[in-house]
Amino acid sequence: MSETAHQDHTEKKAFLVNSSSLKEVRTFCRDVFEKLHIQQDLKDELVLAIAEAAQNIVKHAFKNSADANELMVVQISCENDKLQIAFYDRGTPVDPKKVKHRQIDNVKPGGLGTFFIQEIMDAVEFKDGKKPWINHLVLTKQL
Amino acid sequence: MDYKVENKGNIKVVHLTGEIDMDVADKARQSILPLIEAGNEVHLNLSKVAYMDSSGISVLIESKKLSEQKKTKFELIEVSKPVEKVLAMARKFL
Structure with a gap:
């Protein structure tokens, strides 16, 4: 945990649901974490976790075939040194019980990505998405 | 991401640069x-890769x-x- 208090801050941005957006997602996160003065090592880890979650939306919630205008939203909030990252999408409903690591001999990006997310974040929670959203994933980390 | 392949004797050295997602x-x-x-021994240089996620792994x-x-x-020669x-985290999984 960092000893420096981080300013309360919230930002959100919508991205097209496709793999080309992942770089934009990372850039958005880096910019927000810069404003929050999060130290480099932690920033790298958080960017990885967020990018893996966004990748899972593209790859699993939409099976790599989202409509051209389909959007996902990433919201980063920091309040009382608690970082909360929310993802909203309108893909196939996620069954949290089925979100797990794969076996060693069957390593695919999704399984390893989920492992990275769980390693980096304090909590991973799937909530019911409120209209117009279907999936609402929340990652949290105490700074 | 860009790449370059260098011949070092019988070894192909692949240099990747940029971000791998x-x-x-x-x-x-x-x-x-x-x-x-094609049967080549391949060495991979990732010293100029600024970001890599699970897709790269x-x-x-x-x-x-x-x-x-x-x-x-197939060997990693520089990272x-x-x-x-990311490799350190992946090793816990592998």
Whole structure:
């Protein structure tokens, strides 16, 4: 945990649901974490976790075939040194019980990505998405 | 992401640069796997890779598995700090 208090801050941005957006997602996160003065090592880890979650939306919630205008939203909030990252999408409903690591001999990006997310974040929670959203994933980390 | 292949005797050294994510993983895969498929020993230099996610790790695993099938070698010769961190995390999973 960092000893420096981080300013309360919230930002959100919508991205097209496709793999080309992942770089934009990372850039958005880096910019927000810069404003929050999060130290480099932690920033790298958080960017990885967020990018893996966004990748899972593209790859699993939409099976790599989202409509051209389909959007996902990433919201980063920091309040009382608690970082909360929310993802909203309108893909196939996620069954949290089925979100797990794969076996060693069957390593695919999704399984390893989920492992990275769980390693980096304090909590991973799937909530019911409120209209117009279907999936609402929340990652949290105490700074 | 860009790549360059350097010949060092019988070894093909593949240099990847930039960021490796799902969007460019196939390009990374295509820069490495055909060389291994052809029976070459391949060394991979990731010293100029600023970011790599699980898609990149997947390419490394596929490359290693293919090199074993082809009874040749696939080695990482240099990695950047960001890549080393991701590899360290992946080792816990693998």
